Amino acid sequence: xxxxxxxxxxxxxxxxxxxxxxxxxxxxxxxxxxxxxxxxxxxxxxxxxxxxxxxxxxxxxxxxxxxxxxxxxxxxxxxxxxxxxxxxxxxxxxxxxxxxxxxxxxxxxxxxxxxxxxxxxxxxxxxxxxxxxxxxxxxxxxxxxxxxxxxxxxxxxxxxxxxxxxxxxxxxxxxxxxxxxxxxxxxxxxxxxxxxxxxxxxxxxxxxxxxxxxxxxxxxxxxxxxxxxxxxxxxxxxxxxxxxxxxxxxxxxx
Amino acid sequence: xxxxxxxxxxxxxxxxxxxxxxxxxxxxxxxxxxxxxxxxxxxxxxxxxxxxxxxxxxxxxxxxxxxxxxxxxxxxxxxxxxxxxxxxxxxxxxxxxxxxxxxxxxxxxxxxxxxxxxxxxxxxxxxxxxxxxxxxxxxxxxxxxxxxxxxxxxxxxxxxxxxxxxxxxxxxxxxxxxxxxxxxxxxxxxxxxxxxxxxxxxxxxxxxxxxxxxxxxxxxxxxxxxxxxxxxxxxxxxxxxxxxxxxxxxxxxxxxxxxxxxxxxxxxxxxxxxxxxxxxxxxxxxxxxxxxxxxxxxxxxxxxxxxxxxxxxxxxxxxxxxxxxxxxxxxxxxxxxxxxxxxxxxxxxxxxxxxxxxxxxxxxxxxxxxxxxxxxxxx
Numbered sequence: 082x083x084x085x086x087x088x089x090x091x092x093x094x095x096x097x098x099x100x101x102x103x104x105x106x107x108x109x110x111x112x113x114x115x116x117x118x119x120x121x122x123x124x125x126x127x128x129x130x131x132x133x134x135x136x137x138x139x140x141x142x143x144x145x146x147x148x149x150x151x152x153x154x155x156x157x158x159x160x161x162x163x164x165x166x167x168x169x170x171x172x173x174x175x176x177x178x179x180x181x182x183x184x185x186x187x188x189x190x191x192x193x194x195x196x197x198x199x200x201x202x203x204x205x206x207x208x209x210x211x212x213x214x215x216x217x218x219x220x221x222x223x224x225x226x227x228x229x230x231x232x233x234x235x236x237x238x239x240x241x242x243x244x245x246x247x248x249x250x251x252x253x254x255x256x257x258x259x260x261x262x263x264x265x266x267x268x269x270x271x272x273x274x275x276x277x278x279x280x281x282x283x284x285x286x287x288x289x290x291x292x293x294x295x296x297x298x299x300x301x302x303x304x305x306x307x308x309x310x311x312x313x314x315x316x317x318x319x320x321x322x323x324x325x326x327x328x329x330x331x332x333x334x335x
Numbered sequence: 336x337x338x339x340x341x342x343x344x345x346x347x348x349x350x351x352x353x354x355x356x357x358x359x360x361x362x363x364x365x366x367x368x369x370x371x372x373x374x375x376x377x378x379x380x381x382x383x384x385x386x387x388x389x390x391x392x393x394x395x396x397x398x399x400x401x402x403x404x405x406x407x408x409x410x411x412x413x414x415x416x417x418x419x420x421x422x423x424x425x426x427x428x429x430x431x432x433x434x435x436x437x438x439x440x441x442x443x444x445x446x447x448x449x450x451x452x453x454x455x456x457x458x459x460x461x462x463x464x465x466x467x468x469x470x471x472x473x474x475x476x477x478x479x480x481x482x483x484x485x486x487x488x489x490x491x492x493x494x495x496x497x498x499x500x501x502x503x504x505x506x507x508x509x510x511x512x513x514x515x516x517x518x519x520x521x522x523x524x525x526x527x528x529x530x531x532x533x534x535x536x537x538x539x540x541x542x543x544x545x546x547x548x549x550x551x552x553x554x555x556x557x558x559x560x561x562x563x564x565x566x567x568x569x570x571x572x573x574x575x576x577x578x579x580x581x582x583x584x585x586x587x588x589x590x591x592x593x594x595x596x597x598x599x600x601x602x603x604x605x606x607x608x609x610x611x612x613x614x615x616x617x618x619x620x621x622x623x624x625x626x627x628x629x630x631x632x633x634x635x636x637x638x639x640x641x642x643x644x645x646x647x648x649x650x651x652x653x654x655x656x657x658x659x660x661x662x663x664x665x666x667x668x669x670x671x672x673x674x675x676x677x678x679x680x681x682x683x684x685x686x687x688x689x690x691x692x693x694x695x696x697x698x699x700x701x702x703x704x705x706x707x708x709x710x711x712x713x714x
Contacts, residue, residue, distance in 0.1 A: 140583065167585035179580040181573040192569050196585030200594055203567040248584065 091118045092154070093256060093286050094139070099148030101134050101310070108134040109145070110310035116256070121282040123297045123318070124290045126307035127331050132290045133176070135307070136258050140173045141166040153255075168197040172249035173258040178241035182234030186225055186244055189233050190216045193248035215251055223247040223277065239270035246277065256286045263296050275299045306331065348560065351643050352553070358389075359549045363542045379538060383613040386545040388653050390610035392646030393552045395633040397602035400559050402631070403640030404568060405595050406575030407492075411500030412603050413627035414507050415475035417617065419604025421511075422474055424524035424617040425458060426467035427535075431528050444526070445519045455517045464531060471608040472601040479600030480593065487592045492578065501624050508622030523618025530612055541613070548609045552646060555602050559642050562595065571595060632671070636678050638685025647687055 094116040101109040109131045116122060126132050137143035138150060141163040150158040158166055167173075181189050194212055195203060220226040223243040228236065233244060242262055249257050259278070263271040271293070278300060281287050291297050297304060297318060304321045306313040308331065314324045321327055362385050365377035394416050401407040433440040437447040441454055460466040482503060486496055514520035533540040562568050570591055573581045582588050611617045620626075629652075637648020655674065660667045682689050 163579075163582050164585055164587060167583050173583050175580070175583075179577045181569075181576055181580070183572050183576055184569055188569055192566065192573055192581075192586075193584050195566055195570075197587075198566075200567065200587065200590050203570055203591070204562065204565050252584065 092116070093118045093152070095149070095151040096139070097149045099138060099145045099150060101138060101143060102146040107310050109138065111148070112311060114305065114312065116286055116288065119283045119286060121278070121287045121300065121302040122289070123300055123302050123304045124288060124307060125292070125294070125297060125304060125331070126313070130307040131310040132307055133260060136173060136260055136290065139258065140171060164197070170252070170255040171258070172252055172254035172256070174245050174249060174260060174262060176260040176264065178238065178245050180233040180236070180241050180244050180248070182232065184233060185230055186233055186236070187216060187229040189244055190219055190247055190251050194251045196252055219247045219251045222250060222280070224273065239266050239274070242266065242274065243277065250281070254285060257281065257288070259287065259289045261291055262289060263291065263293055271296055351556065355549060355553050355556070359546060362545060366538070366542070382538070382541050382545055384657065386541070386548050386613045387610060388650055389545070389548040389552050390606045390613070391633065391653055392649040393548070393555050393606035394603050394630055395637065395645035395649040396552070396555050396559060396642065397599040397606065398630050399634045399639060399642055399645035400562070400599045400602070401596055402634060403642065403645070404563060404575065405571040405592055407592065407596060408497045408631065409500045410497045410624065410627045410631060411504035412630050414504035414622055415479060415600040415603035416607035416610070417507070417621035418475045418478065419471045419607030420611040420617040420621060421518060421524065422467055422470040422604070423608035423611045425461040426464060427527040427530060427612060428524050429462040430530065431526065434528055435526070443519070443524070445522065446517070449514060458517065472604050475600040475604035476597050479597045483593045483596040487589050487596070501627065504622050504627050505624050508619050511619035511622060519618070521619060523616060525616040527612065527615055535612055535615065544609065544613050548613070551605055551609060556642065556646070563642060567591060632675050636674065636685055638688030638691070641685065641687045641691060644685050644687030648685060651686065
């Protein structure tokens with residue numbers, strides 16, 4: 082798989098010409114996207130534009146029909162299983178919050194921190210002091226320090242979303258994919274989520290797929306607009322909002 | 336913090352092992368040391384009967400390990416139990432030697448009857464007890480590993496897995512009914528004489544088998560609780576509730592499921608091997624799908640996912656069954672159905688699950704409030 086000569090040294094993820102063909106329907110149509118290290122990127126687009134399919138391809142859930150997905154310059158993600166990709170440092174948050182409801186908040190984080198461990202380790206391991214400290218740090222970051230002993234099932238919708246982000250953070254991933262993190266959230270919770278994401282910028286590469294334009298403006302990051310499986314426009318939020326084709330296919334409708 | 340909410344606390348665990356110790360000592364003591372005239376005397380036939388319940392309890396525990404913890408509802412666990420039983424039965428058949436009806440020192444009676452001239456290859460080695468002992472766990476273990484490998488790798492879950500596990504035990508039942516399989520056809524294996532030289536009819540042997548069964552149940556419980564309390568136990572619960580989330584966290588979902596599934600099948604095999612010498616027969620009806628479904632009922636009655644509840648459910652249902660069939664033999668199936676409906680309606684978490692719930696609700700409402708309908712949570 083030849084890496085292109087023009088690839089900048091700080092590129093973390095290189096998606097080139099990716100097509101996903103579901104029996105004639107092209108969910109992705111020669112999509113190309115480059116993500117830099119530590120970058121915060123927002124991705125918007127109407128329903129069916131291919132946002133979720135794009136995440137599925139990056140995380141190994143869907144195999145592209147053609148195209149290249151290179152991670153850290155040389156790792157071909159199209160040939161890896163979901164678990165392997167997770168172990169390479171790519172964390173994904175689903176649209177619907179999925180935390181382990183029957184486990185406490187703390188146990189959710191502990192289990193996330195053990196991702197990729199061998200069975201033998203999972204059978205014998207006692208929680209290390211170092212893991213305990215990391216759990217505390219993440220609990221502070223996501224604002225759930227006071228809720229550590231509560232079962233995740235009894236958290237509010239917003240708290241579950243933060244816990245799920247925390248479960249990604251504790252694995253210290255290089256790339257974090259967030260699928261509609263503020264869907265169904267109250268305004269106050271949306272505000273807190275934006276603060277949380279802005280704090281992650283620089284330490285991790287963060288991709289946020291979102292419908293909520295107000296939220297996208299708050300993040301004020303480089304924005305990619307997808308439409309019919311292709312990149313329609315890319316640039317600052319303001320530039321994208323001013324783009325006439327974007328207005329026509331997407332913004333104009335709301 | 337380490338006191339997992341679905342399981343017993345450290346005090347409960349001590350109580351559980353005390354109950355097991357009482358079970359271990361009381362049955363032989365009431366049979367051997369209390370004179371037969373006393374109302375506390377346990378008749379001879381009751382010892383293997385309670386021993387049979389203990390084997391069922393171990394079988395129920397093995398199912399709860401995969402169903403309660405990992406969410407894999409097997410409706411074919413009776414197959415692993417029966418395979419363990421057949422492995423033990425083959426040893427017991429070889430032990431008969433020339434004391435069979437036909438007096439053939441090599442061949443079991445049914446083979447002589449079928450005009451077979453030599454022992455099939457897969458019967459070789461079963462005259463050695465250590466070999467048979469290994470096979471008791473290995474045969475169900477290998478079947479479970481292969482079955483699990485294909486099923487879990489293809490991500491077959493939920494009701495689909497239940498159905499194919501049911502098909503597995505049904506297919507085995509049909510196979511074992513055939514005479515040319517070499518397992519005694521529909522009569523199965525029976526007329527056992529002795530085990531390691533001890534006559535099976537002797538009270539000492541029966542008590543020895545009973546003690547071995549209780550010890551096996553104790554070891555099974557200890558092992559299961561260890562797994563449940565280790566990070567692996569939390570991972571299994573995570574897989575049960577949100578399998579793909581666990582996968583995206585990088586966990587080895589296939590390996591974790593396969594491990595606990597194979598271990599569970601081996602546990603069921605050991606239970607079957609202890610069952611056969613106590614009841615004196617193993618035949619293909621043990622593979623019957625209805626048997627496997629009944630095991631799921633025991634677990635549900637005791638409390639799914641509590642581990643300790645599964646053996647208790649097995650005792651409750653089978654104890655009731657023995658008592659009920661003595662009184663109204665033809666009504667048992669109705670009784671079992673009523674029991675299951677009643678538990679589903681009034682104790683959806685089973686006997687032990689409900690007790691743990693009550694204990695938690697006293698400890699703190701926030702911990703107990705999950706998974707409960709609002710009207711329950713307010714009560």
